[in-house]
Amino acid sequence: MLRIILTGILIASCLGTMPASADVVIYRFAKIIDGTGDVLNAHDIAVEGKRIKAVGNNLDKSFAGHVVMMEGLTALPGLIDAHTHITYGLSHYPAGDAWAALGKIGRAERYAAAKTNALKTLQTGVTSVRDLNADQRLDFDLQAAINAGEVPGPRIYTSGPGIHPFNDPLPDGTETASAEFLAEAAKKRIAMGADWIKIFGTTGSASDLTSRAYYSADAIAAATAAAKKAGKRITVHTYGPEAVDAAIAAGVTSIDHPVGMSAAQIKAMASADIIYVPTIDHNRYYAQHANQYGYDADIQAGLRVFVGRNIKAVRQAHVAGVTVAMGSDAVLSGFGENTCELKAFIAAGMSAVDAIQTATVNGAKLLGEDANLGRLHPGFEADFVAVSGDPLSDISAITNGVTVVMKAGELVVDHRVDPAHINQPNCGTLY
Numbered sequence: 001m002l003r004i005i006l007t008g009i010l011i012a013s014c015l016g017t018m019p020a021s022a023d024v025v026i027y028r029f030a031k032i033i034d035g036t037g038d039v040l041n042a043h044d045i046a047v048e049g050k051r052i053k054a055v056g057n058n059l060d061k062s063f064a065g066h067v068v069m070m071e072g073l074t075a076l077p078g079l080i081d082a083h084t085h086i087t088y089g090l091s092h093y094p095a096g097d098a099w100a101a102l103g104k105i106g107r108a109e110r111y112a113a114a115k116t117n118a119l120k121t122l123q124t125g126v127t128s129v130r131d132l133n134a135d136q137r138l139d140f141d142l143q144a145a146i147n148a149g150e151v152p153g154p155r156i157y158t159s160g161p162g163i164h165p166f167n168d169p170l171p172d173g174t175e176t177a178s179a180e181f182l183a184e185a186a187k188k189r190i191a192m193g194a195d196w197i198k199i200f201g202t203t204g205s206a207s208d209l210t211s212r213a214y215y216s217a218d219a220i221a222a223a224t225a226a227a228k229k230a231g232k233r234i235t236v237h238t239y240g241p242e243a244v245d246a247a248i249a250a251g252v253t254s255i256d257h258p259v260g261m262s263a264a265q266i267k268a269m270a271s272a273d274i275i276y277v278p279t280i281d282h283n284r285y286y287a288q289h290a291n292q293y294g295y296d297a298d299i300q301a302g303l304r305v306f307v308g309r310n311i312k313a314v315r316q317a318h319v320a321g322v323t324v325a326m327g328s329d330a331v332l333s334g335f336g337e338n339t340c341e342l343k344a345f346i347a348a349g350m351s352a353v354d355a356i357q358t359a360t361v362n363g364a365k366l367l368g369e370d371a372n373l374g375r376l377h378p379g380f381e382a383d384f385v386a387v388s389g390d391p392l393s394d395i396s397a398i399t400n401g402v403t404v405v406m407k408a409g410e411l412v413v414d415h416r417v418d419p420a421h422i423n424q425p426n427c428g429t430l431y
């Protein structure tokens with residue numbers, strides 16, 4: 001009997017269901033910076049399967065695993081982009097009207113472009129994204145393919161189609177969305193399998209920088225309550241302060257984009273622990289790539305003004321203790337520039353440590369994954385980025401120095417032998 005049990009254990013370990021210590025791989029870095037921004041007194045990260053087993057020194061003496069040298073490189077946790085549109089993509093980006101081009105292509109082409117965006121995102125060191133607004137189930141299909149290991153890409157936290165008058169036309173004869181109507185809209189997304197409920201609280205998108213409220217505070221509260229009942233998180237899009245009070249009163253998880261909040265609103269966000277995802281940099285992106293969108297000089301000037309207002313809002317919110325998360329709001333050719341937002345945070349007065357936190361621990365908190373993502377800690381998902389240069393003295397080490405990326409224990413990017421292929425976005429100038 002004993003022999004049978006022992007044989008069973010041996011077979012199990014050969015099949016890999018009981019990983020032996022030989023399956024541990026030790027990655028040795030010049031420096032390790034945790035998601036808190038702290039420099040750890042450690043050079044090694046031991047990875048077993050999809051998880052971090054240990055962080056320390058000389059871990060090859062503790063575990064029977066081989067050592068992989070990450071010479072001269074600094075480790076950070078895999079980064080989190082809290083606002084993407086990964087399913088918005090084209091096969092190429094000529095001058096013209098990119099939005100019209102996006103509207104003309106079929107689902108297969110959209111899906112192929114989404115896969116390219118997923119790969120470009122990994123190249124920036126981002127291993128998890130919250131994707132906010134997708135149609136034709138493109139986000140759900142991409143999420144499933146990535147989770148199944150069929151497509152390389154970041155973990156995707158989905159929303160399906162955002163709640164918006166265009167996606168949710170009002171019943172004939174009504175002019176405003178009732179609380180019941182918006183709760184039903186949230187339930188539709190929950191039934192689709194969305195991880196998040198996104199409400200477009202106001203106008204404002206791309207070259208449209210207006211902020212007119214779409215929904216009443218009661219309606220936003222009803223949708224939020226329905227989302228929470230199903231264990232889902234909720235975020236509200238608002239370009240100005242117009243939907244901020246409603247979002248705070250409803251108790252949402254995050255508020256995306258806004259400029260021009262009052263001191264009282266900022267204080268209320270801080271005390272309610274609502275996360276601010278400012279997406280400063282995407283308006284810089286639109287201005288810099290105006291030719292692809294056909295945006296004239298006036299539109300470009302407006303976008304740059306909005307960037308300045310957004311920086312001011314982040315500066316105020318950060319000083320007031322609001323948790324800020326990095327969200328690129330990347331669309332189309334913006335993938336690959338996902339982390340340029342970090343430079344905008346430095347411009348808003350954050351230290352490098354604060355900026356790192358926006359893309360690590362703060363992003364993990366937003367996702368409800370703070371015991372799983374955003375830190376280099378035993379038991380966490382084995383997601384890391386190895387960068388050249390020192391991110392604590394120059395944030396460009398993160399935007400332009402991503403040499404190696406690991407996601408869930410797998411090396412998904414490795415430019416140690418071909419550093420010329422390191423992703424080199426032109427983050428341009430903000431103003």
Ligand SMILES: [Zn+2]
Pocket residue numbers: 083084085132329
């Ligand atoms: Zn967006």
